[in-house]
């Protein structure tokens with residue numbers, strides 16, 4: 001059996017939801033970096049300092065792999081690319097996020113605003129939310145596009161002298177990719193397998209123009225897809241490395257089931273908009289900046305609609321008559 005090369009976890013400060021986001025440096029025939037953290041001037045300093053502590057510098061990186069297009073995973077990519085000659089491998093389905101980031105960001109801002117406009121927010125809070133959405137969306141520019149290569153579900157990557165299978169596991173977002181080593185039961189879980197339930201962000205469905213994805217429905221399917229591999233070591237996109245993916249999946253599913261029932265009780269009691277349900281179930285969260293509870297509520301509503309336990313009407317949601 002080949003010697004297993006342990007990835008080096010590089011934590012970059014984040015502050016929202018999670019304290020940090022992980023990049024992984026994987027030694028081997030070619031030095032690989034998975035994901036690039038959130039951009040800020042100080043994070044760029046931190047990134048360079050941390051990899052130096054492990055005996056590397058940015059110029060040593062030969063291959064960069066991106067798991068999905070969120071700003072906390074691609075933020076430092078322009079700086080890193082400018083300081084090394086690495087090839088950059090990204091999911092084919094997010095090609096435009098690098099070739100036309102301005103266009104993709106605008107599309108997503110417009111879609112998110114339209115979505116949030118329909119959730120029952122009071123006007124003053126909605127204004128604050130819109131401002132936040134405009135502020136946080138990525139504004140990075142990518143050059144050297146000739147160094148990009150694109151991968152798809154079913155392709156393989158070589159990292160740490162090992163072949164890793166590429167799986168598209170929608171849920172957190174449609175373009176969420178994870179990298180699996182079946183024999184070693186290891187996975188780079190990105191934002192799919194995390195120590196807490198991944199946030200099922202509602203973006204436009206890539207297969208259905210104008211319609212939002214059903215992120216939580218997708219997430220549950222992706223959990224079931226991953227379950228069969230009995231994964232033992234998870235290198236997540238946030239938080240420490242953990243063991244036993246199925247135990248974590250079961251724990252998260254049990255909590256979601258309980259919270260879905262609470263959502264149903266809210267609707268039964270007459271709370272009819274996602275905003276009002278959210279304020280009852282997630283009163284401990286402030287929106288903005290934390291939208292995770294809102295995306296969970298929207299996910300529970302999708303599940304309850306699918307189970308025909310609730311219906312959508314002009315005012316929002318209610319029990320079927």
Ligand SMILES: [Zn+2]
Nearest residue numbers: 068070172191
């Ligand atoms: Zn993400």
